[in-house]
Each structure stands twice: as structure tokens, then as C-alpha cells.
Amino acid sequence: MANVIIHRVAEFLKNFPPFSFLSPEDLEAVASKVEIKYFEKGEKLFLQGEPAKPHFFVLREGAIELSENKSGGPEIKEYCEQGDVFGVLALLGKRPYVLNAIFSEDSLVYFIPVEVFELILEHNSKVALYFAAGFASGQVVFKQDLSEGQKARGLLRGETLDDSLLIFSDPESIKVSENVLCCKGNTSIQKAAQLMTQADVSSIVVVDSNNFPLGILTDKDFRTRIVSEALSLEHPVSEVMTSNLIVKRRSASFSELYLSMIKNRLHHLILTEDGTDQSPVVGILSDHDVLLSMGNSPAVLIHALLNTFDLNEIREIRDRAEQMLRYYLENEVAMDFVASVMTEINDVIISQATQLAIRKHSKDYPELEQVKFCFLALGSEGREEQLLRTDQDNALVYEDVSEDLKTSASEYFLKIGSEIVEVLIHSGFSPCPGEIMASNPKWVQPLAVWKEYFTDWIVKPTEQAILNSSIFFDFRPVAGSKILAESLTDHIYDEVGKKHFFLNFLAKNAYMNPAPLGFFKGFMVEKSGEHSDHFDIKARAMLPLTDLARLLTLSHGLVRINNTFKRFEKLAELEPNYSELFLQAGKAYEILMRMRALEGLQHKNNGRFIDPEKLGKLQKQLLKNTFSPISELQEIVKVRFQLDYFAK
Amino acid sequence: MSWWPFNSSKPVQKDFVKEYLKNSQKEIPGIRLFDQLSFVVLDTETTGLNPETDHVLSFGAVKINSQSIQVASAVEWYLSSSKKGKEAIQIHELIGNKMVLSLADFSSQFLQYIGNNIIVGHHVGFDLEMLKKIVKPFGLTRFPNPCIDTMNLAIRLDYGLRADRNLIPLKNYSLDALCDRYGIKTEDRHTAGGDAFLTANLLLKLLKAAEKKGINNWSLLNK
Numbered sequence: 001m002a003n004v005i006i007h008r009v010a011e012f013l014k015n016f017p018p019f020s021f022l023s024p025e026d027l028e029a030v031a032s033k034v035e036i037k038y039f040e041k042g043e044k045l046f047l048q049g050e051p052a053k054p055h056f057f058v059l060r061e062g063a064i065e066l067s068e069n070k071s072g073g074p075e076i077k078e079y080c081e082q083g084d085v086f087g088v089l090a091l092l093g094k095r096p097y098v099l100n101a102i103f104s105e106d107s108l109v110y111f112i113p114v115e116v117f118e119l120i121l122e123h124n125s126k127v128a129l130y131f132a133a134g135f136a137s138g139q140v141v142f143k144q145d146l147s148e149g150q151k152a153r154g155l156l157r158g159e160t161l162d163d164s165l166l167i168f169s170d171p172e173s174i175k176v177s178e179n180v181l182c183c184k185g186n187t188s189i190q191k192a193a194q195l196m197t198q199a200d201v202s203s204i205v206v207v208d209s210n211n212f213p214l215g216i217l218t219d220k221d222f223r224t225r226i227v228s229e230a231l232s233l234e235h236p237v238s239e240v241m242t243s244n245l246i247v248k249r250r251s252a253s254f255s256e257l258y259l260s261m262i263k264n265r266l267h268h269l270i271l272t273e274d275g276t277d278q279s280p281v282v283g284i285l286s287d288h289d290v291l292l293s294m295g296n297s298p299a300v301l302i303h304a305l306l307n308t309f310d311l312n313e314i315r316e317i318r319d320r321a322e323q324m325l326r327y328y329l330e331n332e333v334a335m336d337f338v339a340s341v342m343t344e345i346n347d348v349i350i351s352q353a354t355q356l357a358i359r360k361h362s363k364d365y366p367e368l369e370q371v372k373f374c375f376l377a378l379g380s381e382g383r384e385e386q387l388l389r390t391d392q393d394n395a396l397v398y399e400d401v402s403e404d405l406k407t408s409a410s411e412y413f414l415k416i417g418s419e420i421v422e423v424l425i426h427s428g429f430s431p432c433p434g435e436i437m438a439s440n441p442k443w444v445q446p447l448a449v450w451k452e453y454f455t456d457w458i459v460k461p462t463e464q465a466i467l468n469s470s471i472f473f474d475f476r477p478v479a480g481s482k483i484l485a486e487s488l489t490d491h492i493y494d495e496v497g498k499k500h501f502f503l504n505f506l507a508k509n510a511y512m513n514p515a516p517l518g519f520f521k522g523f524m525v526e527k528s529g530e531h532s533d534h535f536d537i538k539a540r541a542m543l544p545l546t547d548l549a550r551l552l553t554l555s556h557g558l559v560r561i562n563n564t565f566k567r568f569e570k571l572a573e574l575e576p577n578y579s580e581l582f583l584q585a586g587k588a589y590e591i592l593m594r595m596r597a598l599e600g601l602q603h604k605n606n607g608r609f610i611d612p613e614k615l616g617k618l619q620k621q622l623l624k625n626t627f628s629p630i631s632e633l634q635e636i637v638k639v640r641f642q643l644d645y646f647a648k
Numbered sequence: 649m650s651w652w653p654f655n656s657s658k659p660v661q662k663d664f665v666k667e668y669l670k671n672s673q674k675e676i677p678g679i680r681l682f683d684q685l686s687f688v689v690l691d692t693e694t695t696g697l698n699p700e701t702d703h704v705l706s707f708g709a710v711k712i713n714s715q716s717i718q719v720a721s722a723v724e725w726y727l728s729s730s731k732k733g734k735e736a737i738q739i740h741e742l743i744g745n746k747m748v749l750s751l752a753d754f755s756s757q758f759l760q761y762i763g764n765n766i767i768v769g770h771h772v773g774f775d776l777e778m779l780k781k782i783v784k785p786f787g788l789t790r791f792p793n794p795c796i797d798t799m800n801l802a803i804r805l806d807y808g809l810r811a812d813r814n815l816i817p818l819k820n821y822s823l824d825a826l827c828d829r830y831g832i833k834t835e836d837r838h839t840a841g842g843d844a845f846l847t848a849n850l851l852l853k854l855l856k857a858a859e860k861k862g863i864n865n866w867s868l869l870n871k
Contacts, residue, residue, distance in 0.1 A: 003724035004841035005710055036717035038852035040860075061831070106831075108849070111716065 006032045009110065012060065016083035017618050019058075021126040030120070035111040036060070045101040045109065046087060052096060055111040057087045062107025066099040074100060083617060176250070176271065176283045182207045185214055185238035189226055192217055192237045202286065203268045206241045211280040213270050215241030220267070249275030250282045257285055298324065298341045305348045309356055311426045314349055318389070318427045321345045325387055326601050335565065335590035343384040347478050350375060353423035354479035357416045365412040367405060372481035373398035373413055375420060375438060382474040383546065383562045387597040389428040390606045392421065393436045393471055395443040397450050397484050410444065417444045420479075430606075436471060447484055451491045458495045461505035469506065470543075473550060474562050489559055496554055503555050507641035510547035511634050513539070534609035537596050541626060545589045548633045555640075565589045581632055588626035595623065661787030668759035672792045676766070678867025682855050685866060687712040687796070688765040689851055691843035692775045699777040703727075707754070707779075708841030709761065710848050712768075715855060717848050723761065724841035725749050727782070755783045762793060770823045770847045772797045794870060798847055801854050801869075802826055805861065809871055826850055 010031035013019040019027060035055070039045065039062070046053065048069050059080050066086060067074040077099055080086050087101065120127055181199045183192055185206050192204050196219075206215040217237050225231070225240045248257055250271045261269050268286050273279035301324070304317050321342065328338045354375055362369060379393035380386040396417040401409045417438030425431055438444055445453070454472070457465035473492070477485035496502055549567035556574055561567050568586030572579035600607025612620065637643070661669075676685070690709035696702035704727050711721035726748045749757065758779070769775045772795055780790065799821045807816060819825065827834045827846055830853045834846060863869055 003722055004708070004839050005722035005724070005845045006719060008835065008842070008845060009719050032720055032722075034719040036719065036849070036852070037715060038849075038856060040856050108852075 009034050009036075013058065013110070016058070016085070017616075018085070018127040021124065022120065026120050026124070030112060030116055033113050033116045035113075037109050037111060039103045039107050039109060041103055041106055043103050045103065046097045048098060048100050049096050053087070054114050055087070056085065056114060056117070057101075058110040058112060059084050059086070060108040060110050062103060062109075063105040064107060065102050065104045067102065068099050079104075176285050177201075178283045180205055180270075180281050180284045182211070182281060183237060184208075185241075186236045188234050189222075189231070189237055189240060190233035193222065193233075203284065204237070205270060205281055205284065206237055207281055213245055213247060213272060213277050213281050214238070215243045215245065216268060216270060217241045218268060245270055245277050247272050247275060247277050249273075261285070298345070301345060302348055305345065305352060309352060311423060314352065314423070315427050318345070318349065322388075322601065325597065329387075329594050329598050329601070332594075335593060336563075339384055339387065339563070339593070342387050343381070346381060346386060347377075349424070349427055350377070350420060351479040353420040354416070356423060357419035360419060361412060361415045365408055368401075368409055368412050371399050371401055371405070371409060372484060373416065374477045374480040374482060374484040375417070376475040376485060377478045378436065378475050379471050381478075382476040383564055384476070385564060385593060387593060388600045388607060390430065390600075390608075391432045392424050392429040393432050394421070394424075394438045394478075395436070395472070395475065396438040396445075397488060398444075398446050399481075399484065400446045400448045409446070410441070414439070414441055414444045447487060450488055454488070454492050455495050458492075458499050458502045461502055466505055466509045470509070470547060470550070473554070474546075476562050493554075493557060493559055497557065503551065504641050504643070506547070506551045506554070507637050508643055510544065510551050511637055511643055513544040513547065531609040533611070533613075535612050536608060537592060537599070537610050537623075538608045541623075541630070542589065542592050542596070544630050544634070545585060545592070548585070548630070548637060549589075551637065552633075578636065581629060581636075585629035585633060588629050591622060591626050595619070659785055659787050662756075664756040664759055665783070665786050665788045668763070668788070669792065672764040674764060676794065676866050676870075678865065678870075680866040681864060682859065682869070683714050685869075686765045687768045687848075687851065688762050689768040689844050689848040690762075690772075690775060691769060691840045691847060692778055693838065693840045693843075694778055697774075699774070699781065702778070704778050704782060706840040707758065708839065708844040710841075710844055711765065712848055712851065715852060717845075717852065722841065722845070724839070725754060725757065727751065727754055751782055752786065755786050755788075759783065759788070762791075764793065766796055767791065767793045768796045768798060768847065768851055770798045770826075770843070770850070796851075796869065798823075798826070798850050798854060801858070802850075805854065805857050823847065823850070830854075 006028060010027050013031060013034075014022070014027055019030065022030065045057065045064065059082055061082055064080045064084075064086070065076050066078040066080065067076045069075075078086075087097065117127075181195060181201050181203070182205045183195060185208070187195075187206075196202070196204050203216055203218040205213055206217065208214055215238065217240060221240060221242065226233075231240065246260065246266060247270045248260055250273065252271075252275065257269055257271075260266070268284055270281060271283040271285065273282055298321075301317055301321050305314065308314060308317075325338065325342060328341075374397050376382070376395045376397060377393070378395060380390065381393065394417075396413055398409060398413050421431070421437050421439040431437060436443060457469050457472075461469075475485065475488075546564050549564045549571070552571055553561060553567045556571070558567075558570060558574075561570055565586035568582045568589065572582035572586070575582065595610070596607040598607070599610050615623065688709050688711055690707065692704045692708075693706045694702050694704050706724065706726045708724045709722070711718045728748050728750055767776070776791055776795070780788075802821050803811060803813075803816060820829075823843065823846060824834060824837070827850060830850060832846060832849045832853075835842065837843060837846070858864070858869065
């Protein structure tokens with residue numbers, strides 16, 4: 001039994017990742033090897049360029065500054081507080097320290113010997129990922145790969161929330177294929193392919209005479225290992241199969257199987273009698289099986305939506321979609337997939353609503369039957385980023401009509417717009433407090449008026465105009481005639497091309513929202529009002545990124561890419577110098593979207609205001625990491641659009 | 649005079665005692681800096697405060713090298729006791745389930761553990777008095793190790809070496825009071841290991857405070 005001193009150390013460590021992922025035995029092993037040292041303010045722990053020590057560090061109490069030597073003197077990169085882990089380069093790469101660590105308060109530090117931890121890294125993949133993802137402080141933040149961070153967070157979350165696989169109506173009823181297609185190692189590649197085709201399956205398991213698994217060959221292997229290598233089809237499968245199998249027991253719980261597939265990036269998981277490769281194959285689980293087991297798959301939901309005009313049913317399906325969303329978010333499903341699925345669902349609701357509206361009102365206006373119109377989604381839905389049913393922003397544009405039809409057209413299309421907005425409200429989308437909706441006569445206009453609106457905003461970039469542009473410039477045609485929207489888009493880019501200084505105004509606006517850096521110990525929170533002490537993730541982190549992405553794509557004359565992270569991806573292609581930064585910004589945006597949506601789902605609100613106190617250490621770190629691309633981009637914008645010389 | 653059969657106060661030295669005494673002869677050079685000093689910070693839990701009639705129930709200790717607490721060296725030992733029973737349990741809630749050492753085993757392990765390290769404790773004189781009672785039957789009458797009392801050190805840092813004890817509010821120098829003042833969370837009080845750990849934390853901070861006052865080597869610390 002651990003004595004009280006080791007126990008005391010372990011009790012502290014276990015509150016903080018990565019120690020929180022350790023088993024009690026490992027935790028005790030680590031705690032029993034800790035060394036504790038006390039430092040006074042101003043003392044140095046290590047300096048940039050010094051060789052790595054055989055320890056990494058956990059701050060028990062006090063505070064430490066990590067700084068980088070720059071030509072103008074040291075620049076503070078990070079501020080560590082209680083529970084922060086730093087100096088892990090020693091653990092990972094055994095490289096010299098890249099930062100200076102200087103105590104800014106009297107501090108007590110736990111020294112963790114690297115050798116103890118190396119053993120743990122070997123068998124605990126969560127801990128390994130934690131470090132690989134750079135959650136431990138003291139890495140130059142913007143250089144780290146945020147996608148690793150996402151991956152890590154998914155896995156770290158996965159096991160604690162095993163029950164969160166709520167999307168599976170009954171996890172135990174997952175259908176595992178028990179008729180596993182098998183062959184011997186000396187079977188030719190050609191024969192194996194024939195067997196797979198006959199059985200209509202995507203994999204074949206290679207077994208020995210006892211039916212013990214030796215390897216697996218999948219559809220993908222045919223492409224990557226056989227065709228691309230121009231290998232003769234007479235070769236035996238044993239030469240091309242994947243050996244080093246990961247196998248599981250048939251009786252293992254679904255979540256264990258599923259997580260094992262996710263962790264190891266397996267498309268097929270082989271199940272054996274006793275869970276080792278020294279027992280007969282009894283089943284195989286493919287990601288396709290998993291997909292089929294999902295009651296709430298996007299395809300099912302969209303199909304259901306397309307077949308109903310019943311408002312209550314639409315509402316109910318949208319609720320179910322939210323359940324699916326939650327599952328996707330918690331399991332770190334790729335954000336572009338999640339966003340497109342949710343956008344698709346929202347779009348289907350809008351198009352159903354449009355049909356409903358036309359059906360209801362068109363008979364009263366037979367003269368307008370041939371007049372085209374288009375329902376425009378604006379703001380986040382326009383950018384295909386609306387995961388939660390936050391405020392709707394939308395508008396309606398219709399074809400220019402002759403003088404005699406003007407009155408009836410404006411009346412009719414306002415009715416159509418209002419009807420759609422009502423359906424959306426009924427489906428759970430809150431109305432826009434600023435009345436930017438297709439139920440507001442101001443935003444239901446013929447094409448010519450819309451063109452005037454945009455020209456006006458571009459030529460006279462008042463504060464209100466800039467604000468409007470941030471909502472309206474991201475419009476996207478959802479229902480009706482897309483030609484109208486295209487024509488409007490062309491008009492905008494023509495105008496922007498002519499009035500280049502408009503971009504400087506946009507740039508100024510994008511620069512005005514400072515990145516929420518500058519706080520160290522806490523988050524920059526709202527000072528007053530209903531949400532005081534909460535962090536406004538939308539205004540402080542997401543909005544700057546959307547503004548920056550819009551501005552930069554506009555400046556490149558890029559059209560029809562609305563999505564913020566797709567905009568960053570495109571920018572990365574266009575500006576290879578900054579491709580790293582743009583990709584990081586895109587990732588950061590995805591992470592923010594995910595965080596906000598999860599926050600919203602959890603608290604049944606729009607997820608905009610986050611209580612930093614309630615964030616875990618890991619989430620805080622992840623959130624902090626998303627901020628660094630913002631200030632980097634703002635600096636680029638500042639120089640590129642000469643904001644220093646630009647009239648204030 | 650160990651051959652004198654009537655002198656029962658001087659028992660024969662056991663081998664482990666001889667070994668210990670042999671190793672603890674070396675003196676620590678006065679100019680040795682704190683980083684090179686090795687300390688054993690210890691505490692005992694006893695049945696009471698009278699060295700004549702009370703005895704040790706448990707012993708906890710941890711070592712400090714290079715001014716850092718070596719958690720790996722932490723020990724907590726329980727002693728078999730003739731007085732074990734309700735009384736002790738009520739006072740300190742000691743559960744009789746832990747590994748309990750015979751006095752002979754304890755003495756051997758204890759002496760091997762402290763070796764020639766500097767012994768540190770809060771009110772360490774009392775602990776050493778109690779421990780001396782245990783090792784006496786095995787032929788050891790005094791501990792040759794140098795000692796640092798964290799209470800005295802704290803007082804010295806505040807008032808200097810030649811302070812008049814009668815004018816000093818000693819209640820400000822209890823382990824609790826000092827931990828409070830130096831920002832050390834007091835948990836696990838009244839377990840020997842817990843108190844030893846607190847005292848070790850206190851020593852780290854006192855050593856830093858001493859260095860600031862120019863007390864930075866063994867001869868200066870040992871005044």
C-alpha cells in the first residue's frame with residue numbers, strides 16, 4: 001500500500017491530464033518517483049537551448065513564464081499555472097528546450113522522471129496522444145497540428161462517454177457478420193478477388209488450417225498493393241495481406257469494438273473466439289455494419305424529411321438530427337462531413353417549406369407563376385456552418401418584374417418568405433432579433449433592388465454597411481432559382497473589384513476584433529450584462545475568423561466558397577507561403593464550431609457563452625490553441641491592407 | 649566496561665548498530681552548499697508527550713537531496729507496541745491493519761535509512777529522544793548525525809542566532825503556524841508520514857529563505 005506521502009502526490013496529479021488517464025497502479029508508480037522542488041520568483045528552471053533534462057515538470061503551485069528569445073528580448077509564449085505540464089520535449093524528442101522557463105511566482109514543482117513515463121507511453125495510447133497533440137504547455141502553439149488535437153480529444157473523450165453512443169438504438173443488437181469469407185494463405189490474388197465478388201463483400205480473411213486468422217485483404221489493398229504495384233494476380237494472398245492483426249473477442253461490448261476500430265483506423269475488425277489470433281475466426285465487423293446500425297443516419301432522416309409536409313413531423317425529425325449531431329460531435333466525426341450533413345438537413349427543411357408556401361399562396365397570384373425567386377440563407381447557414389438551430393438569417397430575391405406587377409409581386413413574395421420563416425420557427429430555429437429574415441419587407445426584394453443594396457454597402461461603407469456585409473455577403477441560394485443568386489454574386493464581385501477600398505474597410509473591421517490572447521490565467525470574459533464572466537466564443541473567436549476568411553477570399557476574387565474552413569483551405573492553396581497558417585486557422589474554426597455546438601447541446605442554448613470555469617483543462621488548452629491563428633492572420637491583414645495608414 | 653556483567657545499561661552493540669556508527673563518522677565539510685546536502689526529514693507519532701512513559705507508534709520520513717524531496721524515498725513504518733489498544737486508537741485513529749515492525753526490525757531499518765544524513769524534524773529533539781528509547785536495547789545511546797530543527801531554523805531566520813527565547817511567541821512557530829505562513833496546505837496531519845512531508849516542504853522553503861540571508865553552506869546552517 002502506498003504511504004501517505006506518495007498518496008498525497010498522486011491525489012494531486014490525478015486531477016490533471018495526462019495523469020488523469022492513468023490507472024491507479026500507474027499513477028502510484030509515477031507518484032512514487034516524483035521529486036519536489038521549491039523555487040522562488042525569478043529563478044530559472046531551464047533556458048532555451050539547454051539540453052533536455054531527464055524530467056518533465058508539473059506545476060504544483062505558483063506560476064511560470066515560458067518565453068522565447070527574440071531579437072528584441074524574450075517574448076512570453078505561455079503562462080503556466082497549477083497543474084500545467086511543461087518541458088515535455090525531453091520526454092518526446094530529447095531535443096534542447098525551445099523556450100525559457102522562469103518562475104514568476106514562488107513555486108513548487110513536481111519533477112517527473114522521463115524513464116517512468118516512457119514505460120507508460122508505451123502501453124497507454126491516450127497519454128501518448130495527449131503529448132503528441134501538444135496539450136502539454138511549452139510548445140510553440142501555432143506550429144502544432146490542431147488535427148492531432150482533435151483526434152486526441154476524440155479518443156480521450158470516447159471512453160469516458162461510452163454511453164454517449166446513444167445514436168445506436170440498442171448497442172447490443174449490432175449486427176456482426178458471422179459468415180466470414182476466409183481463404184488460405186496460398187490462395188491466388190485473383191481467386192481471392194473472385195471469392196469476394198461472389199460473396200459481395202469488401203474483405204477476405206486469410207486463415208491457417210485451424211481457422212486461426214493470419215491476415216486480411218480488403219478492397220483497398222487491391223488498389224494500393226496490387227494494381228498500383230502491377231503485381232501479378234498469381235501471387236498468393238499471403239504476400240499482400242495485412243498481417244499484425246488487431247482482433248477482439250466476439251463477446252466484447254460494442255463500444256469496445258467500435259472504439260478499437262476508430263483508434264486503429266480499421267475498416268474491418270476481426271472477431272475470434274477468445275480475442276487473440278490464436279483462436280478461430282467467428283465474425284467480422286465492418287464500418288458499413290456500424291453505419292447500418294445507426295437508426296438516425298443522415299440518409300434516413302433526409303429521406304423522412306423529403307416525404308413529409310407535416311410541420312410537427314418536420315420538427316421531430318430535426319430534433320432527431322440534433323441527437324445525431326451530438327453523436328457526431330462527441331465522436332469527432334470530421335467537421336466538413338458534420339457541417340454538410342446538418343446543412344443538407346436544414347436545406348431540405350427549407351425546400352419543403354418553400355413548396356408548402358407556394359402551394360398555399362400561388363393560386364392567389366396566377367399572374368406571378370412564371371416569376372422566378374430564390375430563398376437565400378445568410379450568416380452561418382449561408383456559410384454551411386449552422387449546426388445548432390441558432391438565429392435564422394435569410395432573405396428572398398425575385399426576378400425584376402414589369403411596373404404593373406410590382407405591387408402584387410412584393411405582396412406575394414413577402415407571403416412566401418414569411419411562410420418559410422414560420423416553418424423554420426416551428427422547426428426550432430429562433431427568429432433573428434435584427435429582423436434579417438424573409439418575413440421583413442426590406443429583405444424581400446427584386447434583383448435590381450438587391451444589387452442597389454450591395455452597391456450601396458460597397459460604395460458607402462458605413463459601420464452599418466460593414467455589419468450588413470458580414471451577414472449578407474455570405475448568402476447562399478437554398479430554394480428556388482439559383483440563377484438569381486448567381487447574378488447577384490457576379491454583381492458583388494464586379495463592384496468590389498471596382499471599389500477596392502471597400503476591402504480596406506472590411507479589413508479594418510476584421511482587425512478590430514482582437515484575438516482573445518492577452519489573458520493568461522483566465523479567459524477574456526464579458527465584463528457585464530447577462531453573460532458576465534462568460535467567454536463569448538462567437539464574438540471573440542469565431543467572428544474574427546469568419547471575417548478574416550471572407551475578407552481574404554474576397555480580396556482574391558474568389559467566389560462561391562462560403563464555408564469558413566473551406567475558405568481557409570482554398571487560401572492555403574492560393575498562398576503557399578501561408579498555407580500552414582491558413583490550414584491551422586481552418587482547423588481552429590472547426591474546433592470552435594464543435595465546441596460551441598457541444599456547449600449548446602449540453603445547455604440547450606445557442607452555445608455562444610461559455611463558462612471558462614466549467615471547461616476541463618484539456619478543453620481550455622484546446623480553446624487557447626485556437627486563438628493563435630487569429631492574431632497571426634490579423635497581423636497579415638494589417639500589413640496587406642495598410643491599416644496603419646488607412647484613415648481611422 | 650562492556651565486560652562488566654552488572655552494568656545492564658550498556659547492552660552489547662548489534663552488528664547493524666556498528667555498521668551505522670561506522671558510516672556516520674564522516675563529518676560534513678563546512679563549505680558544502682545546500683544542493684549537496686542530504687537530509688532525512690522525519691516525524692514520529694507517539695502515545696504521548698512524555699519520553700519516560702510514552703512510546704513511538706509510527707515513524708514517517710522522506711529524504712531531500714539537491715534541495716528536492718525524493719518521494720521515492722518516503723517511508724512509513726508502524727511499530728509493535730506493548731501499549732497498543734484503545735487509548736492510541738482513540739487519540740490518532742491509527743488502524744491496526746498496517747504492516748507492523750518488531751522493534752529489532754525497525755531499529756535495523758531505521759538506522760540503515762538515516763545513515764549519515766542530516767536529520768531534520770520539527771521539534772526534532774523530542775522525536776530523537778523517543779527513537780533513542782527504541783534503539784537503546786541494541787547498543788546505541790545517541791545519534792551522531794547532525795540535526796536541524798525546523799522550528800529553531802525558522803526562529804533563527806526571523807530573530808537571528810542570539811535571540812532571547814523568552815521574548816519569542818513560540819506559538820507562531822508550531823508546524824501548523826509555519827505551514828500556514830509559508831503557504832503549505834496541511835493535510836494528513838497526525839500521521840507520521842504526513843507530518844514528515846509537511847516538514848520537508850517547510851524545509852525547502854526555509855532553505856531558500858536562509859540562502860537569501862547569506863546562509864548558504866553547511867557550516868553557516870549548522871551554527
